[in-house]
Amino acid sequence: MTASKDGSSRNTLQSELAPRDMTVTEEDVEPELSEFTTPVSPLPATERQESICAWIWDGCSMLEQQLKKKAIKTRFAEVLESEDAVLAAVTLPKFKLRWLRTQDRKDKAKASLLAECRKLVLDQDQQAGTSTSTPTCHQSRDSAIEDEFFSFEDEDDTSSTAESEVTDYFKSGAQEIDSLNGFALIKKISLRYNAATPSSAPVERLFSLGKLVITPKRNRLSDQKFEKLLVLRYNHWFNS
Template sequence: MIVPTSTRWNSFHDALSRISDIPAQDLNTLCTRLDIRAPTEREHLFLKEYCSVLKPLTVALDILQGEDNCYYGTLLPTLETLMSRTLALQNGLSRMTANLPGVIVQAIRTRFAPVLESSEALLAALTLPKFKVRWIVGAERREAARALLIAECRTLPRDEEPANNKNREAAAHSSANENDFFSFDEEEEDAMSISADSEVFEYMRSGSELEVLNRFPRVKAVCMKYNTATPSSAPVERLFSLGGIVLSPRRNRLSDKRFERLLLMRYNRTFCTDVE
C-alpha cells in the first residue's frame, strides 16, 4: 500500500489507484481480516473511474514537476494536452463521475487563464523543437502561431541576426559603387523579413532535438528569451532540506546572502576540505 504524503502531489491518487486495482473480492477479504468496512460495489466503481479521470492530471504534474528540461515552454502544451485528454474520458463514465472531466477542465481554464492567453507562453512553446506547433489543434491556430513567431524573429536587434545575413551585407557594401550607379532602392527590411520567414519555415520542418536550434539563430534567440527555467517544488524542497541545520537558533540573524553562502558550503562540504 502507498501512504499519501503532503509534499508529493500525486501520492493521494497513487494510493487510491493501488486500492482500486485490487479486485473487489480480494479487497473484501482484506477488509474483513483488518476488521474494517469494505467498500461497496458502487464505491469501488467510483474509485476506479475517479482514478482514471485524474490519471492525465497526475502525468501532467510529473512533467511539470520534473527537474530536467523544465522550460517555460512546456507549460502551455502540457495544459492543452491535459484538457483534451481529460475531456476525451467523458464517454463511458457513470453518472457518479460524468461531470468530473468538465469540472477539471473548467478549473484549469480558470486557474491558468493568463497563461492560456499569453503570447510569451506561446512563443516559449513554439521555440522548443519537441513541441513547435504539433500540439496546437486547428489549422488556423497553427498558422497564427507561425505568424507570431515570424513577427517576433523580425523584431530581433541587429546584433542577434545570423552571421550569413551580415556576410550578405558586407558583400553589398563591396559593390556599393555599382548599386549607386543603378540607383537601387533600399530593400533591407524586406530581405530581413524574407529571411525570418524562411528560417521559421525551415525550423518547423526540422527535427525535435534541442540541438537543432543552433541552425536557426533567430529562433534560438527567441527561445533563450522566453524559455527561462522555473524551479518546481520538488528540487527546491530538497535544496532547503538542510535549511534547518544551517539556520539554527544561534544563527537567527543571518542575512540572506550569508545564509545562501552557508547553505551552499554545507552542500559542497566534500569539495571544501582543502579550504578548511
C-alpha cells in the first residue's frame, strides 16, 4: 500500500518536472484579447487635431496683428506725435477726436486747438486795433502802457470766444466740410494745416526723369510699362 502511494507521487512529480510545449496559438490568445480590445474611432483624434490647429492659427493671427500694429506705430511715430498732424486731423469735421483712443491724447489735442484759436483771436484784435487807432498827441506813452497793463476784460473775452467755439465745434455732429463755415477760427486753422502749398517742382522732376526712361530703343513702351519704369527711376533717384 505504501509502495503504491510512493510510486504514484513519484509519477506525479516526474510529470510536473517534464518539459511542456510552450507554443501559443492564435486561438489561445484571441479570447483573452477580446476582453481588452474595444473599437476606437478616428473622429475624436481628428477633431482634437483640428482644434489644436485652429488654436495655433488664432495665436499666429493675433501675433501677426500685434506685429502690424507695432510696425505702424514705429514707422509713423513721428507723424502720430506731431502737433501739426494732430491739428490737421482734428480740424476736419469727419475725424475731430474720434480717431484718438486715449482720453489723455484727446485732452491734449483739444488744448492745442484751443491755444491756436486764442492766438487767432489775439491777432485779429491786434489787427483791428492797429487799423482803427490813429496816433494822437494827447495820449502819453505812460497812459498807453497803463491801459495795456489793466486790460483784463479783453483777455477774458478772447478766452471765452475761443473756448465757446471749440466746445460748439466738438459738440456739433456734422461731418461735412461745409460745416466749418459756422466756425470761423477753426476754419482758418484747418485751411492752414490741411491745404498743401502748390508747387510744380515734383512734376518738373518727373518730366526730367522721363527723358531718361524714354530712349530711342524704348519708343514702343506701353503706358503702363512707362509708368512703372518712371516710378522705379524716381524711387532710385530719390533714395540715392
